[in-house]
Amino acid sequence: MQTAMELRNKLKSIDHRGYPAYKELRGQYDFKDYMLSIDHVQGDPFAAPSRLSVWVKADKAGFPKEFYDTLAKRVTLQDHLTRLFGREIAGGSFQAKGSGKSGLLTVSRCGQQVLERTALKVKDGGVTLRFEAGFPANGRTINARELEKMLFDILPDSVRRSLYYSKIDQNKLKQAICLCEDQQYIREKLGELSLCAFVADGAILPRESGISERPMKGAVPFKSPDSLRVTLNLPNQGAVTGMGIPKGITLFVGGGYHGKSTILQALQNGVYNHIKGDGRELVISDATAVKLRAEDGRSIASVDISPFIGNLPNKKDTAHFSTEDASGSTSQAANLMEGVEAGSGLFLIDEDTSATNFMIRDQLMQEVISAGEEPITPFICRVNSLYQDLGISSIIVAGSSGSYFHVADTVIQMKEYVPYDITQRAKEAAKDYPAMTGSEEGFPAYLDKRCPLPDMGLKKDDRIKIKAMGTSELLLSRESVELRYLEQLKDQEQTAALAWALKFAQLKLLDGRKSLKQVGELLEKQLDKDGLESLFERGDISSSLARPRKQEILACINRYRKLRF
Numbered sequence: 001m002q003t004a005m006e007l008r009n010k011l012k013s014i015d016h017r018g019y020p021a022y023k024e025l026r027g028q029y030d031f032k033d034y035m036l037s038i039d040h041v042q043g044d045p046f047a048a049p050s051r052l053s054v055w056v057k058a059d060k061a062g063f064p065k066e067f068y069d070t071l072a073k074r075v076t077l078q079d080h081l082t083r084l085f086g087r088e089i090a091g092g093s094f095q096a097k098g099s100g101k102s103g104l105l106t107v108s109r110c111g112q113q114v115l116e117r118t119a120l121k122v123k124d125g126g127v128t129l130r131f132e133a134g135f136p137a138n139g140r141t142i143n144a145r146e147l148e149k150m151l152f153d154i155l156p157d158s159v160r161r162s163l164y165y166s167k168i169d170q171n172k173l174k175q176a177i178c179l180c181e182d183q184q185y186i187r188e189k190l191g192e193l194s195l196c197a198f199v200a201d202g203a204i205l206p207r208e209s210g211i212s213e214r215p216m217k218g219a220v221p222f223k224s225p226d227s228l229r230v231t232l233n234l235p236n237q238g239a240v241t242g243m244g245i246p247k248g249i250t251l252f253v254g255g256g257y258h259g260k261s262t263i264l265q266a267l268q269n270g271v272y273n274h275i276k277g278d279g280r281e282l283v284i285s286d287a288t289a290v291k292l293r294a295e296d297g298r299s300i301a302s303v304d305i306s307p308f309i310g311n312l313p314n315k316k317d318t319a320h321f322s323t324e325d326a327s328g329s330t331s332q333a334a335n336l337m338e339g340v341e342a343g344s345g346l347f348l349i350d351e352d353t354s355a356t357n358f359m360i361r362d363q364l365m366q367e368v369i370s371a372g373e374e375p376i377t378p379f380i381c382r383v384n385s386l387y388q389d390l391g392i393s394s395i396i397v398a399g400s401s402g403s404y405f406h407v408a409d410t411v412i413q414m415k416e417y418v419p420y421d422i423t424q425r426a427k428e429a430a431k432d433y434p435a436m437t438g439s440e441e442g443f444p445a446y447l448d449k450r451c452p453l454p455d456m457g458l459k460k461d462d463r464i465k466i467k468a469m470g471t472s473e474l475l476l477s478r479e480s481v482e483l484r485y486l487e488q489l490k491d492q493e494q495t496a497a498l499a500w501a502l503k504f505a506q507l508k509l510l511d512g513r514k515s516l517k518q519v520g521e522l523l524e525k526q527l528d529k530d531g532l533e534s535l536f537e538r539g540d541i542s543s544s545l546a547r548p549r550k551q552e553i554l555a556c557i558n559r560y561r562k563l564r565f
Contacts, residue, residue: 004031008148015144019044022135022142033060034159036151039130040542044140045100049132051542054159058125062165067177068122071528075116076180076273080173082120083110084162085129092154096146101134105150105158108544112213112280113272113490114180116547118532127163130541178236179281183273185235186284193230193244196346196393197267197285200242201229204279205259205266206417213490215279225412225421240282243419247393249383251404253426254414260397261350263414264291267395268348268488271549286393289346290339290551293353294328295485301563304447305333307382308358311375319447324561328355329376334558336379340390341448341517342554347386349379350397360403360436380436383407385443405430449517454510455562464503466543468495474556476502481559486552493546498556500535500545505557520554 007029014021020043028037033056040051068074089105096103107129108119121128136146161167186198199205201224206216224243231241245267252260270285306318309330326334332355339347351359361378384407386392398404405411411426412419458464458477467475472484474495481502483489489498501523509519526534532545548556557563 001028001030001035004029004036004152007036008152011144011148014142017142019135019137019140019142022050031156033156034163036155042101042135045098045102045134045137047101049101049104049106049134052131052133054127054129054131054155054163056127056129056159056163061125061127061163063122063125063127064165065125067173068125070184072180072184072273073177074122076114076176077173078117078120078122079110079114079275080176081122081127081129081163082108082117084168085120085131085158086110088158088162089131089154092150092158095154096136096143096150098134098136098143098146099139100137102136102143103146103150104134105131105154106133107131108493108546110275111491112274112278113269114275115272115491115494116532117493118541118543118545121531121533129159129163130544175276179276180273182234182236182240183281183284186232186282187287189232190284190286194247195230195244196247196250196289196395197245197270198230198232198242198282199224199245199263199266200240200282203242203266203281203283205262205283207265213278215277219279220417223418225419227421228410228412228419242282245395246410248387248409249393249404249407250395250410250412251408251426252395252397252412252414252419253399253402253422256399259414259417260399261352262417263419264348264350264395264397269490271488272490286346287549288342288344288551289348289488290335290342290344291348291487292332292335292339293350293485293487294355294358295331295335296326296328298326298331298334298482298485299324299559299561299563300326300330300334301452301558302450302565303334303337303558305330305337307444307446308333308336308377308379309375310377313375320565329358331355332358332379335555337446338555338558339551340392340446341450342520342551343517344551345392347392347394349394351399351401352397360401378436380404380407382443385441389443402426402430402433403436406435449515450565451512451515452510452519452557453512453564455506455560455564457562458503458506466496466499466503468492468499468543471495474499474502476506476560479560479562481556481561483556483559486555489548489552491546493544494548494552496543497532497535497545497548498552500532500543501548501553502556502560504535505553506560516554516557519557520550523553524550 023041035055037053042050086107093105094103136143203222204215206219208214228243230244266283267285268291270283302320304319305321405426411423413422471489474481
C-alpha cells in the first residue's frame with residue numbers, strides 16, 4: 001500500500017500529460033484515517049467516470065455493533081450512510097473544473113425504499129464506500145491540480161462527516177435503526193396474527209405525482225375501519241394501531257379516484273422498508289407479495305398454465321406452455337403460476353390491469369358459450385382453492401364488477417381515501433345475484449419443477465455486455481429482457497442487479513438438473529451470505545447494484561427469451 005504523499009507526488013508527475021497517464025494512479029493509498037483505492041480509471045474525460053472506493057477501519061468508523069447485528073439493521077445503516085455521503089459529496093461535485101465529466105463526484109442515489117446496495121457495505125464494523133469521480137482534464141490533457149483538490153480537500157471532508165459515528169447526527173441514525181426494528185417486528189408478526197398486510201393509522205398513501213415517490217402534501221391520513229383495527233406494541237414506537245388485512249381473499253371496491261389503486265400501490269411497495277417521512281413507513285406487506293397483471297406480448301417458456309387454461313383449439317400443450325407473444329389471459333396465468341413457483345404468499349391484483357376473461361365469466365356468457373367451448377377457467381373459480389390448498393392470499397381491486405363479492409372474505413370500500421368495512425352489506429346484496437364461481441374443487445395438480453438449460457451462446461461469449469435501462473428493460477449480450485410490468489422494481493440499480501443475476505444464473509447455475517425454484521433459493525442464500533458483490537467475477541465491482549427480491553430475479557429469468565427446457 002502506498003501513502004497519500006506518494007499519490008500527491010504521482011499527480012504532480014503526470015500533470016499536463018495525455019489523459020491515459022491517469023491509469024498510473026490505480027492502486028491503494030493510506031490516508032491514515034481511511035484507505036483510498038482507485039479501482040478503475042476512465043478512458044477519457046467524456047467516458048463513464050472513474051470508480052473509486054474508501055475503506056474505514058472498524059475502530060475508526062466506531063459504529064455500535066447493535067446497529068448492524070442483523071441483516072435488516074445492517075442494510076438500514078448502509079442506506080443511511082450512503083444518503084449522508086451523497087448529500088456531502090453533492091456540494092463538492094464539479095467544484096473541480098475541466099472538460100466532459102471533469103469534477104463529477106457521485107454515489108448511488110437512494111429513493112424512498114431502503115435497499116441493500118453495492119455502494120456501501122458494513123462488514124465487522126468496517127465501512128467500504130464505492131463512488132464515482134470524473135478525473136479532470138483540459139481537453140484531453142490531465143489537470144492534476146484539480147484532481148488533487150478533489151482527492152485531498154473535498155473527499156476527506158465528505159468522508160469524515162458521513163462515515164464516522166462521532167461526526168454524524170447520531171440521533172438520526174438511531175431513529176433510522178429503531179424504525180427498521182419496528183418495521184421488521186410488524187413483518188414478522190403478520191403470520192402470527194394471520195394477516196397478510198398492515199396499514200398504520202395516520203399513514204400517507206397518495207404520492208406527490210405519477211413520477212414522484214414522495215408523499216402528497218395535504219393528503220388524507222389513513223384511518224382503519226374499527227372492525228379491522230389491530231394494535232401492535234412495537235419495540236420502539238410502542239402501541240400503534242392500524243388496519244390488519246387478514247389472510248384469505250380481500251376485495252377493495254369504490255368509485256373511481258377514491259383511493260383503490262392508491263392503497264394497492266402502497267401494499268405492493270410494502271414489501272420494502274421505507275425511510276422516515278415517506279408516509280408509508282408502517283405499511284407492511286407479506287415480503288413475498290407479487291403484483292399480478294396481464295402482460296401482452298411477453299415470452300413464456302414451458303409454464304404449466306393448465307389450472308386456468310386448457311383444451312385450446314390448436315391442441316397446444318398448456319401443461320408446458322410456451323409462446324413468444326402471449327395474450328392477456330395466457331400471460332396473466334403464467335405470471336400467477338410463476339408467482340407460485342417463486343414462493344409468493346400474497347397476490348395483488350387490479351382489475352384495470354388484468355385480462356377480463358382471466359378474471360371473470362358472467363352468467364349470461366356461460367349460458368351462451370358452454371363450458372366445453374371455453375378454454376379459460378377464470379381466476380374467480382380458483383381464488384378460494386388458491387388460498388385453501390396453497391395458502392396464497394389475494395387482495396383484489398375491483399371497480400366495475402361485483403362478482404367477487406361472493407368469494408371475498410373481506411370487502412373494503414374506499415370512499416374519499418377512507419376505508420369502510422362493507423363485508424356484511426356486500427354479502428347480503430350478493431345473495432340476489434347468481435354466483436360465478438363454478439363448482440367448489442381443490443386447486444388442480446400442476447407441474448412445479450422446471451429445470452432450465454443454460455444458454456450455450458453466453459458460455460461461448462467472453463465479453464458479455466450488460467446494460468440497465470431504468471426499471472423497464474435490461475440488455476444481456478444482445479438479448480433484451482422486458483421488465484416494465486414488474487411493478488415492484490423501484491430502482492435502476494435493481495435492474496442492473498437483475499442483469500448480473502441473470503448472467504450469473506446462466507453461467508453458473510442453470511444445468512438442466514436444478515429447478516428454477518432451486519436456482520432462486522441458491523441465489524437468495526448467496527446474496528444473504530456474500531452480498532451483491534458475489535455476482536461479479538474476481539471481485540471487480542463494475543456497476544452500482546441494488547438488491548432485488550427472489551420474486552423479481554425469477555421473473556427476470558422467466559422473461560429471458562432464450563430460456564429453454
